[in-house]
Amino acid sequence: MLQCPKGFGVRQMLTLITGMVECLCFAGIVFGWASLVFILKTQGFFGSHCVNSTEIDGSQVLDCRGQDEQLSGVFTSASVMNNFLTLLTGFIFDRFGSFVVRLLGICLYISGTLLLAFSTPALSVLLFPALPLIAVSGRIFLITNIQVANLFGDHRSTIITVLSGSYHSSAIVFLIIKLLYESGIPIKASFLFMAACSIFHVLRTFFLLPRTLIPYPLPQNYSYGFSCGKSEEYVNHSSQTTTDQMETAHEEPVKPEKTFRECILSRFFFFCLIWFSVIELRIYLFIGTLNPALELLTNEDPLLVSQFLNAFAFTQLCAVLCAPWNGFIMDRLKRKYRDRGMNGREAELNSTIVSLFLASFLALVFSISAAIPVLLLQYFTFVMQVLTRAFLQGTLAAFVSVAFPPCHFGKVYGLIVTLASAVSLLQYVCFVVVESLLDGDPLYVNIAMAVLVLFSLIHPVSVFLHCRRLASQQTQQVS
Template sequence: MLQCPKGFGVRQMLTLITGMVECLCFAGIVFGWASLVFILKTQGYFGSHCVNSTEIDGSQVLDCSGQDEQLSGVFTAASVMNNFLTLLTGFIFDRFGSFVVRLLGICLYISGTLMLAFSTPALSLLLFPALPLIAVSGRIFLITNIQVANLFGDHRSTIITVLSGSYHSSAVVFLIIKLLYESGIPIKASFLFMAACSIFHVLRTFFLLPRTLIPYPLPQNYTYGFSCGKSSKPEESVNDGTQKTTDQMETAEEEPAKPEKTFRECILSRFFFFCLIWFSVIELRIYLFIGTLNPALHLLTDEDSSLVSQFINAFAFTQLCAVLCSPWNGFIMDRLKRKYRDAGMKGQEAELNSTVVSLFLASFLALLFSISAAIPVLLLQYFTFAMQVLTRAFLQGTLAAFVSVAFPPCHFGKVYGLIVTLASAVSLLQYACFVVVESLLDGDPLYVNIAMAVLVLFSLIHPVSVFLHCRKLASQQTQQVSLEKIQQ
C-alpha cells in the first residue's frame, strides 16, 4: 500500500476524477433505455409479437403492442434487479470491502455487455439477463464510488451528489450507441468495445481504491491504493492520532460518546420507513416514464418515427445535464450545514438539518415532473425531460447523503441497499401500469400519469418528518440551555 502522504492530494483527485468517469460512462447506462429500445425495434427484436389487426374501417394495420410489452418487460426486469440486488451488494460491501464487491461488479458488467453484443432478433430473450446484469454492476460502481466523498471532509455532500449526477448522466451512452448505429456502426461492435473497457474498472480497483472501506473521518496520514513503499498497516493511519474534519471535531467536543445503533434499530426507525416511501414513489414515477417513453411518443407524434427519434435524442441529451445539476444539490447541503454550525448546532444535527431542503426539493420537482408528464402536449415534453433530470439528480444524491448522515457509517451499505431493494418491489408496479395502459386505456397513459402525480404527494411525508424531528431537537436543546442557566 502507498506510504507517500505528500502525494495524497494528487491521489485524491485522481480517484475522484476517474470515479466520475466510471459513473458517467458505465454505471447508469441502463437509464438510456429509450435510445437503445429504438435500435432494438428497428432491428426487429421481439418482432414476432407484432400481428396484423383490422381497424373499424376495415383497413389492415400492424399492431406491435406485444413487442412494446416485451421490451417494457426487459426494462422492468433491469430496473427491479438493479434495486433488488443492491441489498446483497451492500452487505458484501460492508463485510468484505471495495475490492471483493467491485470484482463481482466487473464480472457482471462483462457478462451483460457480451450478451448484448451477441444478441440478435432470433435471440431476443438474451436481453432479459443482459440488461439486469449491466444495471446491477452499475449500482455496484456507484456504491463503491460514493465512499470517495469521505476523502473530501466538509465537501462530502457535494462530492456524493457529483458522483450521483455522473451516474444518471451515463444514460447518454446509449444515445451515442444509437447515433453510431445510424452512422453504420453495428451495436455488436459498440458493446464489444464497452466490454473491453472493463480494463479501466480493473485498474481503478487495484490502484485507486482501498481493498476495504474509506473511513470517515479519515485517520491522519491515511493512504490507500498503489504503493511507493510497503506499509506495515495498510490503509490505516501512520500513527495513533486522528485528523478529523471540522464537523467531526465539533461533534466529538460537544456530544458525549453514544453507542451506535444496531442494524435492526436502523431499519425499525421512523427515518428508514419514511425514507423508503419517499424514495419508492419517486423512483416508480421515474422508471414508469422511462419505460413507457417510446410508446408514449409514438402516440403523441401519430407514429411519426423521425419525430420520435428526434424527441428520444433530446431526452438522452438532457440526461447528460444531470452531472451539471447534481452538484447544486450538494452545494445547498454543504452551505446549509456550515450555516447551521455557525448558528451553534452540533455536527450531526447540522448535517441532518441540511438535508431537509434537498428532501423537499426532490419531492417538489417530482410533483412538477409528474404533472408535466400527465399533460398530452408534445412540445411540453421538453420541459418534462428537464424536470425528470432534475428530479433524478436530487433523488439519488439526497438519498445517499441522508443515509450517510442519519445512520451509522458501518451500516451505510446495508441501509442504502435495503431501501433500494425494497423500492424494487414497488417498481414492479410499472409493468402492471404498462399493461393497464395497453390493455384497458388503448395506449393512452393519461389516467395513469394523473394517478402517479397524486401518489408522488405521499413523498412529502419524509421531508416533513425530518423537519419536525430537527425542530424537536432544537426545542430540547433550548430547554436544556434554559435549565442550565436556572441551575447556575
C-alpha cells in the same frame, strides 16, 4: 488539521476524477433505455409479437403492442434487479470492502455487455439477463464511488451529488450508440468496445481505491491504494482516537451506535423508503413507457420519435451539471447550522431537509407535466425528469450517510433501494393497464402517479419536525 501522506492529494483528485468518469460512462447506462429500444425495434427484436389487426374501416395494420410489452418487460427486470440486489451488494460492501464487491461488479458488467453484443432478433431473450447484469454492476460502481466523498471533508455532500449526477448522466451512452448505429456502426462493435473498457475498472480497483472502506471522518495519516507495487491502506488509530476525543470534547457525549435492526425499525427508514419508492416508480415508469408514449403523441412518426428520443438523451447529460447544486445547498446549509452552534451530525441532518423537499416538489411538477398530452411540453418534462433524478439519488445517499451509522451505510442504502424494487414492479402492471384497458392512452395512469408522488412529502416534513424537536430540547436544556 489532518496530516496526509506525501502524494495523497494527487491520488485523492485522481480517485475523484476517474470515479466521475466511471459513473458517467458506465454506471447508469441502463437509464438510456429509450435510445436503445429504438435500435432494438428497428432491428426486429421481439418482432414475432407483432401481429396484423383489422381496423374498423377494414384496413390492415401491424399491431406491435406485444413487442412493446416484451421490451417494457426487459427494462422492468433491469430496474427491479438494479434495486433488488443492492441489499446483497451493500452487505458484501460493508463486510468485505471495496475490492471484493468491485471485482463482482466487473464480472457482471463484462457478462452483461457481452450478452448484449451477441444478442440478435432470433436471440431476443438474451436481453432479459443482459440489461439486469449491466444495471446491477452500475449500482456497484456507484456505491463504491460514493465513499470517495469521505476524502473531501466539508465538501462531502457536493462530491456525493456530483457522483450521483454523473451516474444519471450516463444515459447519454446509449444515445451515442444509437447515433453510431445510424452512422453504420453495428451495436455489436459498440458493446464489444464497452466490454473491453472493463480494464479501466480493474485499474481503478487496484490502484485508486482501498481494499476495504474509506472511513468518515477521515483519520490522520490515512492512505490507500497501491504505491511502488505495495498496498497502502494505513490508519493511525492513536491519532484518530486523539482527534475524536478533541472533537467530542466540544460536542455532546458519544452515544453508542445504533444496531442495524434499530436502523431499519426507525421512523427515518420507513418514511425515507416511501419517499424514494414513489419518486423512483414515477421515473422508471416514464423511462420505460417513453417510446410508446411518444409514438402516440406523434401519430407514430419515426422521425419525430427519434428526434424526441435524442432530445431526451441529451437532457440526461445535464444531470452531472444539476446534481452539484444539490450538494452545494447541503454543504452551505451545513456550515450555516454549524455557525449557529449545532454539532456536526445535527447540522448535517438539518442540511438535508431542503433537498428532500425539493426532490418531492420537482417530482410533483415532473408528474403533472408528464400527464399533459402535449408533444412540445415533453421538452419541459425531460428537463424536470433530469432535475428530479439529480436530486433524488444524491439526497438519498447524503441522507442515509448522516441519519444512520457509517458502518451500516451499505446495508441501509441497499435495503431501501431493494425494497423500492418491489414497488418498481408496479411499472409493468401500469404498462399492461395502459395497453390493455386504456387503449394505449396513459393519461389516467399519469394522473394517478402525480397523486401518489404527494405521499413523498411525508419524509421531509418528518425530518423537519424531528430537527425542530431536537432544537427545542437543546433550548430547554440551556435555559
